[in-house]
């Protein structure tokens with residue numbers, strides 16, 4: 001309990017590692033507890049998770065910029081995480097200040113911190129909700145306040161769907177979001193895969209199994225099925241650093257070390 005801080009909301013179990021706070025620690029953030037840091041260090045021993053986190057975060061930035069470039073002015077960010085450098089509203093509003101962003105996360109620290117950061121920003125908000133309940137997310141008063149249901153949306157599911165087990169049918173959930181969004185909307189996602197480093201990923205999954213959020217890394221074919229009903233835009237499904245890199249230095253010698261696939265699709 002000595003770790004209680006001014007920024008941690010009441011009622012959270014700080015002894016149970018959370019993916020939001022593990023990711024925050026891996027990215028160099030300060031909103032994490034000893035249990036999160038210990039789990040992150042265990043992960044570092046079996047997988048290049050720091051590099052994976054950094055490459056995922058820069059994919060998120062490039063995907064948001066591409067969507068703004070394609071005319072998207074409103075974003076629904078599922079599993080948005082603890083705000084860190086390069087949040088979606090910062091990236092989008094820097095290019096196009098009229099952009100609106102609804103952040104959705106199930107984790108109280110992520111939502112509390114996002115709300116604090118967004119004070120004074122009338123075009124961005126944070127909702128605490130479980131993405132497995134599309135009706136609650138889409139029908140939330142904040143979502144309805146900020147997102148125009150008649151205009152295309154940039155739906156982001158970046159680094160989050162591996163936390164949704166097959167039994168919760170992530171494919172069916174994405175189809176429900178897709179069906180609710182107007183034509184011209186986009187889906188940008190990234191997802192853990194065992195394809196490149198199967199043994200290391202299995203060891204990583206064993207570590208996540210001790211947290212409240214076990215992971216289900218998925219194959220290329222399984223991830224590609226998540227964009228069913230969308231027209232996949234170039235370069236297709238690739239490892240995160242290969243998705244429209246801004247310079248050759250953005251792509252490591254072995255892009256597969258990213259261990260996350262990235263793909264973007266447009267709803268016809």
Ligand SMILES: C[S@@+](CC[C@H](N)C(=O)[O-])C[C@H]1O[C@@H](n2cnc3c(N)ncnc32)[C@H](O)[C@@H]1O
Nearest residue numbers: 020023079080081105106107130131158159160
């Ligand atoms: C690895 S972080 C990704 C953060 C951000 N999207 C990014 O890529 O930089 C995954 C986030 O998904 C959230 N998450 C996990 N399961 C969720 C669920 N069922 N509903 C909403 N958020 C969820 C976690 O709390 C965590 O903040």
